[in-house]
Amino acid sequence: MNGSLGKQARVNKDIAANAVICPVAVTLLLPAADLRSITVRTSPLAELCACLHALDEPDHHPAASRWVARVHAHADEDLLSRATAWAPLWSAFRARYLLPLTAGPRRALDEELQDIEAIPLDDFETMTLQALIGKNNAAIGDGVLHRLRLISSSRLELGTLVRRDAAGFRGRLLDFLTAFAEAAFTPEWPAMKVVLEREASAREWDLHRRGPFALADLPAATAGDGRIVLDKLYNATVQIDAQRPCLLVPTLYGQPHFVVKHYPRYPVVIQYGTSPSTAPSLETIRHRLAVLQDPTRLRLCYAILRNPVATSELANQLGMSAPQVSRHLRKLREAELVHVHRRGSVVYYQLDAAAIERLGPQLLSVLYR
Incomplete structure:
Protein backbone atom coordinates (compact mmCIF):
# COMPACT_ATOMS: atom_id res chain seq x y z
CA MET A 1 0.00 0.00 0.00
CA ASN A 2 2.78 2.44 0.96
CA GLY A 3 4.57 1.59 -2.29
CA SER A 4 1.45 2.47 -4.27
CA LEU A 5 1.11 5.75 -2.44
CA GLY A 6 4.77 6.54 -3.11
CA LYS A 7 4.35 5.76 -6.79
CA GLN A 8 1.25 7.97 -6.99
CA ALA A 9 3.11 10.78 -5.25
CA ARG A 10 5.88 10.58 -7.87
CA VAL A 11 3.28 10.63 -10.65
CA ASN A 12 1.60 13.66 -9.10
CA LYS A 13 4.96 15.40 -8.85
CA ASP A 14 5.69 14.70 -12.53
CA ILE A 15 2.27 16.04 -13.52
CA ALA A 16 2.84 19.21 -11.49
CA ALA A 17 6.27 19.74 -13.03
CA ASN A 18 4.94 19.26 -16.54
CA ALA A 19 2.13 21.70 -15.82
CA VAL A 20 4.69 24.37 -14.98
CA ILE A 21 6.96 23.93 -17.98
CA CYS A 22 4.42 22.93 -20.63
CA PRO A 23 4.67 25.66 -23.30
CA THR A 274 6.21 51.59 -27.38
CA SER A 275 8.72 51.02 -24.55
CA PRO A 276 10.68 47.75 -24.44
CA SER A 277 9.34 45.28 -21.91
CA THR A 278 11.60 44.70 -18.90
CA ALA A 279 9.77 41.55 -17.86
CA PRO A 280 11.42 38.21 -18.64
CA SER A 281 9.76 35.78 -20.98
CA LEU A 282 7.06 33.41 -19.77
CA GLU A 283 9.42 30.53 -20.50
CA THR A 284 12.07 32.06 -18.20
CA ILE A 285 9.53 32.38 -15.39
CA ARG A 286 8.38 28.77 -15.95
CA HIS A 287 11.98 27.57 -15.84
CA ARG A 288 12.72 29.36 -12.56
CA LEU A 289 9.55 28.08 -10.92
CA ALA A 290 10.32 24.54 -12.10
CA VAL A 291 13.85 24.75 -10.67
CA LEU A 292 12.47 25.88 -7.31
CA GLN A 293 9.99 23.01 -7.14
CA ASP A 294 12.70 20.56 -6.16
CA PRO A 295 12.85 20.11 -2.33
CA THR A 296 16.63 19.67 -2.35
CA ARG A 297 17.13 22.94 -4.21
CA LEU A 298 14.88 24.67 -1.71
CA ARG A 299 17.10 23.36 1.09
CA LEU A 300 20.12 24.67 -0.82
CA CYS A 301 18.44 28.06 -1.18
CA TYR A 302 17.92 28.20 2.57
CA ALA A 303 21.56 27.22 3.20
CA ILE A 304 23.01 29.93 0.93
CA LEU A 305 20.50 32.71 1.63
CA ARG A 306 22.54 34.75 4.13
CA ASN A 307 26.15 33.91 3.33
CA PRO A 308 28.22 32.44 0.48
CA VAL A 309 28.93 28.75 1.07
CA ALA A 310 31.36 26.41 -0.67
CA THR A 311 30.15 23.25 -2.40
CA SER A 312 31.96 20.91 -0.01
CA GLU A 313 30.42 22.60 3.04
CA LEU A 314 26.96 22.41 1.46
CA ALA A 315 27.52 18.69 0.90
CA ASN A 316 28.31 18.30 4.62
CA GLN A 317 25.26 20.29 5.70
CA LEU A 318 22.85 18.43 3.44
CA GLY A 319 24.38 14.98 3.82
CA MET A 320 24.99 14.67 0.07
CA SER A 321 28.00 14.10 -2.15
CA ALA A 322 29.75 17.11 -3.68
CA PRO A 323 28.78 16.07 -7.27
CA GLN A 324 25.11 15.83 -6.23
CA VAL A 325 25.23 19.32 -4.73
CA SER A 326 27.02 20.64 -7.82
CA ARG A 327 24.26 19.34 -10.12
CA HIS A 328 21.59 21.16 -8.10
CA LEU A 329 23.67 24.33 -7.92
CA ARG A 330 24.11 24.23 -11.69
CA LYS A 331 20.32 24.24 -12.11
CA LEU A 332 20.03 27.28 -9.83
CA ARG A 333 22.86 29.00 -11.69
CA GLU A 334 21.29 28.32 -15.11
CA ALA A 335 18.07 29.87 -13.82
CA GLU A 336 20.09 32.94 -12.71
CA LEU A 337 19.05 32.51 -9.09
CA VAL A 338 22.49 32.44 -7.43
CA HIS A 339 25.66 34.56 -7.25
CA VAL A 340 28.98 32.77 -7.71
CA HIS A 341 32.14 33.97 -5.91
CA ARG A 342 35.64 32.54 -6.30
CA ARG A 343 38.31 32.84 -3.63
CA GLY A 344 41.48 31.17 -4.81
CA SER A 345 40.55 27.63 -5.82
CA VAL A 346 37.30 27.59 -3.83
CA VAL A 347 33.94 28.52 -5.38
CA TYR A 348 31.20 29.90 -3.13
CA TYR A 349 27.48 30.16 -3.89
CA GLN A 350 25.00 32.66 -2.50
CA LEU A 351 21.32 32.91 -3.25
CA ASP A 352 20.25 35.94 -5.29
CA ALA A 353 17.51 36.95 -2.85
CA ALA A 354 16.46 39.88 -5.06
CA ALA A 355 15.91 37.52 -8.01
CA ILE A 356 13.68 35.32 -5.85
CA GLU A 357 11.78 38.37 -4.60
CA ARG A 358 11.32 39.66 -8.16
CA LEU A 359 9.68 36.43 -9.26
CA GLY A 360 6.38 37.64 -7.79
CA PRO A 361 6.27 41.02 -9.61
CA GLN A 362 7.81 39.51 -12.75
CA LEU A 363 5.24 36.73 -12.86
CA LEU A 364 2.51 39.32 -12.37
CA SER A 365 3.96 41.42 -15.19
CA VAL A 366 4.01 38.41 -17.52
CA LEU A 367 0.38 37.63 -16.68
CA TYR A 368 -0.64 41.24 -17.32
CA ARG A 369 1.10 41.07 -20.68
Whole structure:
Protein backbone atom coordinates (compact mmCIF):
# COMPACT_ATOMS: atom_id res chain seq x y z
CA MET A 1 0.00 0.00 0.00
CA ASN A 2 2.78 2.44 0.96
CA GLY A 3 4.57 1.59 -2.29
CA SER A 4 1.45 2.47 -4.27
CA LEU A 5 1.11 5.75 -2.44
CA GLY A 6 4.77 6.54 -3.11
CA LYS A 7 4.35 5.76 -6.79
CA GLN A 8 1.25 7.97 -6.99
CA ALA A 9 3.11 10.78 -5.25
CA ARG A 10 5.88 10.58 -7.87
CA VAL A 11 3.28 10.63 -10.65
CA ASN A 12 1.60 13.66 -9.10
CA LYS A 13 4.96 15.40 -8.85
CA ASP A 14 5.69 14.70 -12.53
CA ILE A 15 2.27 16.04 -13.52
CA ALA A 16 2.84 19.21 -11.49
CA ALA A 17 6.27 19.74 -13.03
CA ASN A 18 4.94 19.26 -16.54
CA ALA A 19 2.13 21.70 -15.82
CA VAL A 20 4.69 24.37 -14.98
CA ILE A 21 6.96 23.93 -17.98
CA CYS A 22 4.42 22.93 -20.63
CA PRO A 23 4.67 25.66 -23.30
CA VAL A 24 1.62 27.72 -24.21
CA ALA A 25 1.90 30.28 -26.98
CA VAL A 26 0.40 31.84 -30.06
CA THR A 27 2.36 30.70 -33.11
CA LEU A 28 2.32 32.84 -36.26
CA LEU A 29 3.26 30.94 -39.42
CA LEU A 30 5.00 33.54 -41.58
CA PRO A 31 5.07 34.05 -45.34
CA ALA A 32 8.39 33.30 -46.98
CA ALA A 33 9.05 36.86 -48.17
CA ASP A 34 5.75 38.69 -48.73
CA LEU A 35 5.93 41.81 -46.57
CA ARG A 36 2.58 42.99 -47.87
CA SER A 37 0.89 40.65 -45.41
CA ILE A 38 2.51 42.40 -42.40
CA THR A 39 1.80 46.08 -41.83
CA VAL A 40 2.11 48.63 -39.05
CA ARG A 41 -0.58 51.18 -38.22
CA THR A 42 -1.48 53.58 -35.47
CA SER A 43 -5.08 53.25 -34.33
CA PRO A 44 -7.00 55.91 -32.39
CA LEU A 45 -9.66 53.32 -31.55
CA ALA A 46 -7.10 50.90 -30.09
CA GLU A 47 -5.47 53.70 -28.08
CA LEU A 48 -8.85 55.01 -26.89
CA CYS A 49 -9.66 51.56 -25.50
CA ALA A 50 -6.17 51.24 -23.99
CA CYS A 51 -6.88 54.52 -22.20
CA LEU A 52 -10.26 53.26 -21.02
CA HIS A 53 -8.59 50.11 -19.68
CA ALA A 54 -6.01 52.24 -17.83
CA LEU A 55 -8.86 54.31 -16.40
CA ASP A 56 -10.50 51.14 -15.08
CA GLU A 57 -7.27 49.54 -13.80
CA PRO A 58 -4.83 52.41 -13.12
CA ASP A 59 -2.52 50.59 -10.70
CA HIS A 60 -0.51 48.76 -13.37
CA HIS A 61 -0.54 51.60 -15.95
CA PRO A 62 1.78 54.25 -14.46
CA ALA A 63 2.39 55.83 -17.89
CA ALA A 64 -1.28 56.83 -18.00
CA SER A 65 -1.47 58.17 -14.43
CA ARG A 66 -1.55 61.87 -15.40
CA TRP A 67 -4.19 61.28 -18.04
CA VAL A 68 -6.29 59.25 -15.58
CA ALA A 69 -6.02 62.06 -13.01
CA ARG A 70 -7.15 64.65 -15.57
CA VAL A 71 -10.14 62.51 -16.55
CA HIS A 72 -11.27 62.09 -12.95
CA ALA A 73 -10.82 65.83 -12.36
CA HIS A 74 -12.76 67.05 -15.39
CA ALA A 75 -15.02 64.31 -16.79
CA ASP A 76 -18.75 64.21 -16.19
CA GLU A 77 -19.75 61.76 -13.43
CA ASP A 78 -22.31 60.12 -15.69
CA LEU A 79 -19.64 59.53 -18.33
CA LEU A 80 -17.33 57.95 -15.74
CA SER A 81 -20.18 55.74 -14.53
CA ARG A 82 -20.87 54.59 -18.10
CA ALA A 83 -17.17 53.87 -18.58
CA THR A 84 -17.27 51.56 -15.57
CA ALA A 85 -20.38 49.78 -16.86
CA TRP A 86 -18.79 49.07 -20.26
CA ALA A 87 -15.33 48.25 -18.81
CA PRO A 88 -15.52 44.42 -19.16
CA LEU A 89 -15.25 44.91 -22.94
CA TRP A 90 -11.72 46.36 -22.62
CA SER A 91 -10.61 44.42 -19.58
CA ALA A 92 -7.77 41.87 -19.64
CA PHE A 93 -9.40 40.24 -22.67
CA ARG A 94 -10.19 43.00 -25.19
CA ALA A 95 -13.19 42.68 -27.49
CA ARG A 96 -11.85 42.04 -30.99
CA TYR A 97 -13.76 44.92 -32.58
CA LEU A 98 -11.99 47.40 -30.29
CA LEU A 99 -8.85 46.91 -32.39
CA PRO A 100 -8.61 47.62 -36.14
CA LEU A 101 -10.89 45.44 -38.24
CA THR A 102 -9.08 46.19 -41.51
CA ALA A 103 -5.41 46.11 -42.45
CA GLY A 104 -5.53 49.01 -44.89
CA PRO A 105 -4.20 52.57 -44.56
CA ARG A 106 -4.42 54.62 -41.37
CA ARG A 107 -7.96 55.55 -40.40
CA ALA A 108 -9.53 58.24 -38.27
CA LEU A 109 -11.47 57.33 -35.14
CA ASP A 110 -14.87 57.92 -36.75
CA GLU A 111 -13.91 55.57 -39.60
CA GLU A 112 -12.86 52.86 -37.15
CA LEU A 113 -16.15 53.27 -35.28
CA GLN A 114 -17.97 52.92 -38.61
CA ASP A 115 -16.07 49.64 -39.14
CA ILE A 116 -17.59 48.34 -35.88
CA GLU A 117 -21.03 49.36 -37.07
CA ALA A 118 -20.49 47.54 -40.36
CA ILE A 119 -19.49 44.09 -39.07
CA PRO A 120 -22.22 41.40 -39.15
CA LEU A 121 -24.26 41.30 -35.95
CA ASP A 122 -23.41 37.62 -35.44
CA ASP A 123 -19.71 38.49 -35.37
CA PHE A 124 -20.33 41.46 -33.10
CA GLU A 125 -22.28 39.35 -30.62
CA THR A 126 -19.72 36.55 -30.62
CA MET A 127 -16.80 38.96 -30.18
CA THR A 128 -18.65 40.60 -27.29
CA LEU A 129 -19.43 37.35 -25.50
CA GLN A 130 -15.90 36.02 -25.98
CA ALA A 131 -14.57 39.22 -24.42
CA LEU A 132 -16.95 38.88 -21.47
CA ILE A 133 -15.98 35.24 -20.93
CA GLY A 134 -12.31 36.01 -21.51
CA LYS A 135 -11.46 33.25 -23.99
CA ASN A 136 -10.72 32.95 -27.69
CA ASN A 137 -13.00 30.52 -29.49
CA ALA A 138 -15.29 30.30 -26.46
CA ALA A 139 -18.42 28.33 -27.28
CA ILE A 140 -21.28 30.81 -27.51
CA GLY A 141 -24.24 28.55 -26.92
CA ASP A 142 -27.21 28.39 -24.59
CA GLY A 143 -24.96 28.09 -21.54
CA VAL A 144 -23.08 31.35 -22.09
CA LEU A 145 -25.20 33.40 -19.68
CA HIS A 146 -24.76 30.76 -16.97
CA ARG A 147 -20.99 31.01 -17.46
CA LEU A 148 -21.14 34.80 -17.19
CA ARG A 149 -23.24 34.52 -14.02
CA LEU A 150 -20.37 32.56 -12.47
CA ILE A 151 -17.88 35.29 -13.44
CA SER A 152 -19.58 38.53 -12.38
CA SER A 153 -22.93 40.30 -12.32
CA SER A 154 -21.62 43.13 -14.51
CA ARG A 155 -20.57 40.69 -17.24
CA LEU A 156 -23.86 38.84 -16.96
CA GLU A 157 -25.73 42.12 -17.41
CA LEU A 158 -23.78 43.01 -20.57
CA GLY A 159 -24.12 39.45 -21.91
CA THR A 160 -27.88 39.50 -21.36
CA LEU A 161 -28.19 42.85 -23.13
CA VAL A 162 -26.19 41.82 -26.19
CA ARG A 163 -28.09 38.53 -26.42
CA ARG A 164 -31.41 40.32 -26.21
CA ASP A 165 -30.67 43.15 -28.68
CA ALA A 166 -27.23 43.09 -30.32
CA ALA A 167 -28.00 46.03 -32.62
CA GLY A 168 -29.20 48.23 -29.78
CA PHE A 169 -26.22 47.18 -27.63
CA ARG A 170 -23.82 48.12 -30.42
CA GLY A 171 -25.50 51.47 -30.93
CA ARG A 172 -25.25 52.37 -27.24
CA LEU A 173 -21.61 51.28 -27.10
CA LEU A 174 -20.71 53.41 -30.12
CA ASP A 175 -22.57 56.37 -28.61
CA PHE A 176 -20.52 56.00 -25.42
CA LEU A 177 -17.19 55.66 -27.26
CA THR A 178 -17.99 58.77 -29.31
CA ALA A 179 -18.98 60.78 -26.23
CA PHE A 180 -15.98 59.66 -24.18
CA ALA A 181 -13.57 60.37 -27.04
CA GLU A 182 -14.90 63.90 -27.44
CA ALA A 183 -14.66 64.60 -23.71
CA ALA A 184 -11.38 62.94 -22.73
CA PHE A 185 -9.47 61.45 -25.65
CA THR A 186 -9.62 63.57 -28.82
CA PRO A 187 -7.82 66.56 -27.21
CA GLU A 188 -5.00 64.20 -26.14
CA TRP A 189 -4.74 62.18 -29.35
CA PRO A 190 -2.50 64.55 -31.42
CA ALA A 191 0.33 64.33 -28.85
CA MET A 192 -0.09 60.56 -28.51
CA LYS A 193 -0.18 60.18 -32.28
CA VAL A 194 3.25 61.82 -32.71
CA VAL A 195 4.87 59.22 -30.43
CA LEU A 196 2.98 56.30 -31.93
CA GLU A 197 3.67 57.29 -35.54
CA ARG A 198 7.36 57.61 -34.77
CA GLU A 199 7.32 54.05 -33.41
CA ALA A 200 5.24 52.81 -36.38
CA SER A 201 7.70 54.34 -38.88
CA ALA A 202 10.66 52.73 -37.11
CA ARG A 203 8.87 49.36 -37.06
CA GLU A 204 7.97 49.63 -40.76
CA TRP A 205 11.60 50.36 -41.64
CA ASP A 206 12.76 47.39 -39.57
CA LEU A 207 10.30 45.12 -41.38
CA HIS A 208 11.50 46.41 -44.75
CA ARG A 209 15.12 45.85 -43.77
CA ARG A 210 14.88 42.49 -42.00
CA GLY A 211 11.69 40.94 -43.31
CA PRO A 212 8.91 39.21 -41.33
CA PHE A 213 11.29 37.93 -38.68
CA ALA A 214 11.68 41.47 -37.37
CA LEU A 215 8.57 40.49 -35.41
CA ALA A 216 10.90 38.55 -33.11
CA ASP A 217 11.81 41.90 -31.51
CA LEU A 218 8.31 42.20 -30.08
CA PRO A 219 7.92 41.55 -26.33
CA ALA A 220 7.98 37.86 -25.41
CA ALA A 221 8.52 36.79 -29.03
CA THR A 222 10.95 34.24 -30.46
CA ALA A 223 11.61 33.28 -34.06
CA GLY A 224 12.51 30.04 -35.79
CA ASP A 225 11.60 27.60 -38.53
CA GLY A 226 9.32 29.95 -40.47
CA ARG A 227 7.34 31.10 -37.46
CA ILE A 228 7.11 33.59 -34.62
CA VAL A 229 6.12 32.26 -31.20
CA LEU A 230 4.45 34.75 -28.83
CA ASP A 231 4.20 34.07 -25.10
CA LYS A 232 0.51 33.92 -24.21
CA LEU A 233 -1.35 31.78 -21.68
CA TYR A 234 -3.16 29.75 -24.32
CA ASN A 235 -2.29 27.84 -27.51
CA ALA A 236 -3.15 28.91 -31.05
CA THR A 237 -1.58 28.65 -34.50
CA VAL A 238 -2.36 31.19 -37.21
CA GLN A 239 -1.18 31.37 -40.82
CA ILE A 240 -0.18 34.89 -41.90
CA ASP A 241 -0.67 35.52 -45.62
CA ALA A 242 -2.46 37.82 -48.09
CA GLN A 243 -5.85 36.40 -47.03
CA ARG A 244 -5.03 36.72 -43.30
CA PRO A 245 -2.67 39.70 -42.87
CA CYS A 246 -1.01 40.73 -39.63
CA LEU A 247 -1.35 44.28 -38.33
CA LEU A 248 1.04 45.69 -35.72
CA VAL A 249 -0.45 48.45 -33.56
CA PRO A 250 1.80 50.34 -31.12
CA THR A 251 0.26 51.65 -27.90
CA LEU A 252 1.37 54.32 -25.46
CA TYR A 253 -1.04 53.76 -22.57
CA GLY A 254 -1.70 50.04 -23.14
CA GLN A 255 1.64 49.03 -21.63
CA PRO A 256 2.55 46.57 -20.13
CA HIS A 257 -0.07 44.51 -21.96
CA PHE A 258 0.78 42.62 -25.12
CA VAL A 259 -2.46 41.92 -26.98
CA VAL A 260 -2.81 39.33 -29.76
CA LYS A 261 -6.15 38.93 -31.57
CA HIS A 262 -6.85 36.35 -34.28
CA TYR A 263 -10.59 36.16 -34.84
CA PRO A 264 -11.47 34.20 -38.03
CA ARG A 265 -11.87 36.22 -41.26
CA TYR A 266 -10.29 39.35 -39.75
CA PRO A 267 -6.64 40.47 -39.69
CA VAL A 268 -4.43 39.22 -36.90
CA VAL A 269 -3.73 42.24 -34.67
CA ILE A 270 -0.80 42.62 -32.29
CA GLN A 271 -0.91 45.61 -29.96
CA TYR A 272 2.44 46.20 -28.25
CA GLY A 273 3.94 48.88 -26.02
CA THR A 274 6.21 51.59 -27.38
CA SER A 275 8.72 51.02 -24.55
CA PRO A 276 10.68 47.75 -24.44
CA SER A 277 9.34 45.28 -21.91
CA THR A 278 11.60 44.70 -18.90
CA ALA A 279 9.77 41.55 -17.86
CA PRO A 280 11.42 38.21 -18.64
CA SER A 281 9.76 35.78 -20.98
CA LEU A 282 7.06 33.41 -19.77
CA GLU A 283 9.42 30.53 -20.50
CA THR A 284 12.07 32.06 -18.20
CA ILE A 285 9.53 32.38 -15.39
CA ARG A 286 8.38 28.77 -15.95
CA HIS A 287 11.98 27.57 -15.84
CA ARG A 288 12.72 29.36 -12.56
CA LEU A 289 9.55 28.08 -10.92
CA ALA A 290 10.32 24.54 -12.10
CA VAL A 291 13.85 24.75 -10.67
CA LEU A 292 12.47 25.88 -7.31
CA GLN A 293 9.99 23.01 -7.14
CA ASP A 294 12.70 20.56 -6.16
CA PRO A 295 12.85 20.11 -2.33
CA THR A 296 16.63 19.67 -2.35
CA ARG A 297 17.13 22.94 -4.21
CA LEU A 298 14.88 24.67 -1.71
CA ARG A 299 17.10 23.36 1.09
CA LEU A 300 20.12 24.67 -0.82
CA CYS A 301 18.44 28.06 -1.18
CA TYR A 302 17.92 28.20 2.57
CA ALA A 303 21.56 27.22 3.20
CA ILE A 304 23.01 29.93 0.93
CA LEU A 305 20.50 32.71 1.63
CA ARG A 306 22.54 34.75 4.13
CA ASN A 307 26.15 33.91 3.33
CA PRO A 308 28.22 32.44 0.48
CA VAL A 309 28.93 28.75 1.07
CA ALA A 310 31.36 26.41 -0.67
CA THR A 311 30.15 23.25 -2.40
CA SER A 312 31.96 20.91 -0.01
CA GLU A 313 30.42 22.60 3.04
CA LEU A 314 26.96 22.41 1.46
CA ALA A 315 27.52 18.69 0.90
CA ASN A 316 28.31 18.30 4.62
CA GLN A 317 25.26 20.29 5.70
CA LEU A 318 22.85 18.43 3.44
CA GLY A 319 24.38 14.98 3.82
CA MET A 320 24.99 14.67 0.07
CA SER A 321 28.00 14.10 -2.15
CA ALA A 322 29.75 17.11 -3.68
CA PRO A 323 28.78 16.07 -7.27
CA GLN A 324 25.11 15.83 -6.23
CA VAL A 325 25.23 19.32 -4.73
CA SER A 326 27.02 20.64 -7.82
CA ARG A 327 24.26 19.34 -10.12
CA HIS A 328 21.59 21.16 -8.10
CA LEU A 329 23.67 24.33 -7.92
CA ARG A 330 24.11 24.23 -11.69
CA LYS A 331 20.32 24.24 -12.11
CA LEU A 332 20.03 27.28 -9.83
CA ARG A 333 22.86 29.00 -11.69
CA GLU A 334 21.29 28.32 -15.11
CA ALA A 335 18.07 29.87 -13.82
CA GLU A 336 20.09 32.94 -12.71
CA LEU A 337 19.05 32.51 -9.09
CA VAL A 338 22.49 32.44 -7.43
CA HIS A 339 25.66 34.56 -7.25
CA VAL A 340 28.98 32.77 -7.71
CA HIS A 341 32.14 33.97 -5.91
CA ARG A 342 35.64 32.54 -6.30
CA ARG A 343 38.31 32.84 -3.63
CA GLY A 344 41.48 31.17 -4.81
CA SER A 345 40.55 27.63 -5.82
CA VAL A 346 37.30 27.59 -3.83
CA VAL A 347 33.94 28.52 -5.38
CA TYR A 348 31.20 29.90 -3.13
CA TYR A 349 27.48 30.16 -3.89
CA GLN A 350 25.00 32.66 -2.50
CA LEU A 351 21.32 32.91 -3.25
CA ASP A 352 20.25 35.94 -5.29
CA ALA A 353 17.51 36.95 -2.85
CA ALA A 354 16.46 39.88 -5.06
CA ALA A 355 15.91 37.52 -8.01
CA ILE A 356 13.68 35.32 -5.85
CA GLU A 357 11.78 38.37 -4.60
CA ARG A 358 11.32 39.66 -8.16
CA LEU A 359 9.68 36.43 -9.26
CA GLY A 360 6.38 37.64 -7.79
CA PRO A 361 6.27 41.02 -9.61
CA GLN A 362 7.81 39.51 -12.75
CA LEU A 363 5.24 36.73 -12.86
CA LEU A 364 2.51 39.32 -12.37
CA SER A 365 3.96 41.42 -15.19
CA VAL A 366 4.01 38.41 -17.52
CA LEU A 367 0.38 37.63 -16.68
CA TYR A 368 -0.64 41.24 -17.32
CA ARG A 369 1.10 41.07 -20.68
